[in-house]
Amino acid sequence: MRASSLRARLLLALVAALVMGAALHAAVMAALARWGGHAALLAGAAAVLAVVLAAWGSARLVAPLKRLLRSLESAVLSYRDGDFSVSISDDHGGELGALVGHHNALGHALRDQRQHLAQRELLLDTVVQNTPVALVLTDLRQRVAYANIAARQLLGEGRSLEGSDFGALLATLPPALARAVEEGTDALFSVTLDGSDETFHLSQRQFRLQGRPHRLLLFRRMTRELSRQEVATWKRVIRVISHELNNSLAPISSLAHSGAELARRGDVQRLPEVFAAIGERARHLHGFLDGYARFAKLPAPRPGRVEWAPFLDALAAQYPFTRAGDVPARAGVFDAAQVEQALINLLKNAHESGGPAEGVTLWITDTGTEIRFEVADRGPGMSDTVLAQALLPFYSTKRAGTGLGLALAREIAEAHGGRIALANRPDGGLRVAITVPRGPDANPGIPDR
Structure with a gap:
């Protein structure tokens, strides 16, 4: 007989034990009343029979549970060895049947996960290998x-x-x-x-x-990618140079024609104005080409001892700034001409940022191993897109910009073995920092600035 649930099995075993106990008690009492002296022998025989019957009945009732435990043990050992194909036959009812069902569902889920992981591992290995x-x-x-x-x-x-x-x-x-x-x-x-x-x-x-x-x-x-980037860069250089040359040569051609016409008519009073305009456009074109030449022919830096007072005075004569903090106590050691050019580019950009002129500041910090120059302004700053490309040669957001100012500053910093960094200021504006290694205090053979 199969109970419908584990609780029913246990209840049936308890009832059977009570019935056997009651029957044994009744039998003993009847034997005492009828046979007197032989009651002890009869009681012993009845107790042995009751124990045998109880053991047999308990074994019948517990046998399905033992078989289930053995099946679960075998399945767990198979799982430990990586075999998730084991299932337990669902011939139990009640709680035991539910346990078997949950176990089989677990095995099915583990098989699916293992198959999924195997497929992902195969895909990953295929991708990595190829x-x-x-x-x-x-x-x-x-x-x-x-x-x-x-x-x-x-x-x-x-x-x-x-x-x-x-x-x-x-x-x-x-x-x-x-x-x-x-x-x-x-x-x-x-x-x-x-x-x-x-x-x-x-x-x-x-x-x-x-x-x-x-x-x-x-x-x-990277050969193919670098070749593509090189071609793209040259195309951009050609576009920028062509645009700038046209912007200057077209007015020069027009002004030259106007000057020739004025000279033909004898109107020489306006000729100085025409020649001045031609000269201004020629100077602009010369400055434009000179900027490209400096970028392309940047020499190796020649570090030397630099006194701060004359260096900063020469810098302020180009573009004014507010000095923040004290200058370092020791003289600097770097290529003064190149670093000055880099700072001039940064100060020029700061003045053209749209912020107030008095908001342009310069910090100089000597850490003992590095010298840090930091130029900041109170302009609108830069978007993330512009920040990511601002140091690229020929990239500019200005209509008349060449895109060489920050690129040249970067070349100078890296030629010194240093770096350049751009960041928006939390309270508005842009901060550009150039950090160069500090050379030895004494460098014979290289003149001071």
Whole structure:
């Protein structure tokens, strides 16, 4: 007989025990009343029979639960071994049936998740293996833990790299590639492959995998992208130069024609005005071309000792500013002419930002290892889009701008081994900071400013 629920089974077992106990008590009492002295023997026999019947009945009632527990144990062990295909037959009712149903649903969900993860892993492996970016993963011992197809072709002539010594592998590769890897930072480098020069961008990242340090290296071919960018840059340069030349040559041609006509008619009184206009346009064109020439022919910086007072006086003569804070106590050490040109460009932009002239400020800070120049204004600042492109050559939001001021400042900062940064001020305006390494205080052979 099968109970409908675990509670019914337990209730049935309790009722059976009560009935057996009552029957045994009645039998013992009847035996005492009828047989007297033989009652103890009869009571013992009845107790043994009751125990046997109780054990048999309990075993019958508990047997389905034991079979279910064994099935659950076997299923859990299969799950531990990664086998989620085990199901338990649903021949139980009540709570046990519900438990079996939940278990089978769990197994089905685990099977679906494992299949989904297997498909995602297969997709990820396919993408990683077939990406044109060469990917190499090394462990703490500098052993290659993983390398995709592009990495095998770039570094191992197509052979498998897993388990090989990455340091020994680098010794067989082009020196430029090996140096870029050994520097441990992101870098651009060029190597000759199949008779042609190829430029790569190397990205290196450190992370922990399963609690152990690993290094991920990504080699991306940049030759085609750089060529496209170079062509786009040249096209933009040509457009800017053509536009500026036309803006100057068209008025010059018109004024020259007007001057010739005035001279033919004998109206010489207006000729000085015409010649002055031609000269102004010629000077503008000369300044425009001179700016391009300075950007293209920026020489290597020649650091020297710079006294702050004459340096700032010369700078203020070009564009006035409000000095914020005290100047450093020690003299500066940098290429005065180049840094002055960079600051002139920043101050010019600050005055043209649309803010008040008295809002243009200059900070100079000496940290001991670096010198930081910071120019700020009270203009409207820049949008995120403009901030992201403001340092690119030939990018300008001004109608008559050449897009070379900030680009030249960036070139000067980076030529010194420094950097430039732009940011909007929280209370309005733009802040541009140039940071250059501080050279030694004494530098024989290089004259002071």
